Amino acid sequence: MLSVIIPAYNEEGNILELNKKLTNTLKDLDYELIYIDDGSNDSTLEKINLIYNKDTDHIKYISFSRNFGKEAAIYAGLEKSNGDYICIIDSDLQQNPKYIISMLDYLKKNNSTDQIAMVMKDRKKESLFNRFFKKIFYKLINKLSDINLVDGASDFRMFRKNIKDAVLNLSEKNRFSKGIFSWIGFNTEYMYYTVEKRYSGKTKFNKKEQFKYAIEGITNYSIKPINLSIIIGSIISFLALLYIIITIFQVLINGKDVPGYASLLVVTLFLGGLQLIFIGIIGNYIGKTYLETKQRPIYIEKETKGFDNEIL
Ligand code: UDP
Numbered sequence: 001m002l003s004v005i006i007p008a009y010n011e012e013g014n015i016l017e018l019n020k021k022l023t024n025t026l027k028d029l030d031y032e033l034i035y036i037d038d039g040s041n042d043s044t045l046e047k048i049n050l051i052y053n054k055d056t057d058h059i060k061y062i063s064f065s066r067n068f069g070k071e072a073a074i075y076a077g078l079e080k081s082n083g084d085y086i087c088i089i090d091s092d093l094q095q096n097p098k099y100i101i102s103m104l105d106y107l108k109k110n111n112s113t114d115q116i117a118m119v120m121k122d123r124k125k126e127s128l129f130n131r132f133f134k135k136i137f138y139k140l141i142n143k144l145s146d147i148n149l150v151d152g153a154s155d156f157r158m159f160r161k162n163i164k165d166a167v168l169n170l171s172e173k174n175r176f177s178k179g180i181f182s183w184i185g186f187n188t189e190y191m192y193y194t195v196e197k198r199y200s201g202k203t204k205f206n207k208k209e210q211f212k213y214a215i216e217g218i219t220n221y222s223i224k225p226i227n228l229s230i231i232i233g234s235i236i237s238f239l240a241l242l243y244i245i246i247t248i249f250q251v252l253i254n255g256k257d258v259p260g261y262a263s264l265l266v267v268t269l270f271l272g273g274l275q276l277i278f279i280g281i282i283g284n285y286i287g288k289t290y291l292e293t294k295q296r297p298i299y300i301e302k303e304t305k306g307f308d309n310e311i312l
């Protein structure tokens with residue numbers, strides 16, 4: 001069986017069209033569609049209920065008590081899925097369902113491949129700023145952490161049950177799916193796809209969100225930024241030591257008066273700034289530890305339908 005996981009947050013204009021396309025594409029297969037309403041405040045849930053009532057054989061859904069984020073929605077979908085093959089797809093029709101068939105065919109033919117990740121082709125539509133920012137992010141994260149992320153690889157992917165079990169085993173609360181799917185290992189192949197225009201509605205990830213996502217990605221998989229403070233601190237201390245020696249010599253041997261409150265101010269401000277940055281970095285990791293130790297659930301469900309143990 002094939003399980004398709006579909007996270008949806010305020011996608012009322014997309015659900016019906018997406019479901020039509022998915023149902024058409026998958027009609028000859030044994031499949032289930034798992035919709036996750038991620039605490040939408042529009043009529044997404046009503047739309048999902050509508051399609052559920054028409055096709056209870058294939059459709060299942062979970063509705064969250066509030067917006068927990070796409071990562072939480074993916075986790076919930078994985079937990080509830082029963083398939084031997086599992087696929088994650090966005091609900092805005094940017095990712096054409098036809099690729100599900102290509103991924104499935106590939107996995108069925110190639111036993112040694114455990115997962116296929118779809119990589120965006122044709123990025124020209126993205127702004128120069130975006131492409132530049134993403135390039136730096138991928139360079140940084142691949143250098144600083146044990147994981148290897150491919151620029152343009154999305155959450156649009158299909159994998160076998162062994163990957164699902166491994167991902168569910170990583171029950172951390174602060175989830176960065178792209179990293180998790182790489183960290184667990186296994187054999188991943190990449191396939192290209194052309195991103196389509198959003199069918200309806202707006203993207204949920206603005207610049208600020210993307211920046212936050214990038215920082216999270218790096219700090220979730222690497223503690224090297226903390227070590228950076230040791231290295232930079234050592235270099236500065238060494239330079240300061242040299243400067244002290246030079247000053248002492250100038251005063252003692254040349255009898256020169258050492259000028260300068262401007263230089264004093266610059267150095268103090270520079271070091272003060274540096275110290276604050278590193279306190280911030282360390283604080284970020286402590287904050288993460290604090291949030292993880294609370295052991296809160298990744299999501300809270302309000303309503304589920306179509307699964308064996310239903311909450312009514
Ligand atoms: N999404 C979600 N929860 C969120 C934000 C987004 O489930 O808090 C879903 C959204 O409904 C969509 C997918 O994640 O199906 C990708 O979101 P979007 O299209 O806004 O991102 P983009 O394609 O612009 O990266």
Ligand code: MG
Nearest residue numbers: 090092094198
């Ligand atoms: Mg989208």
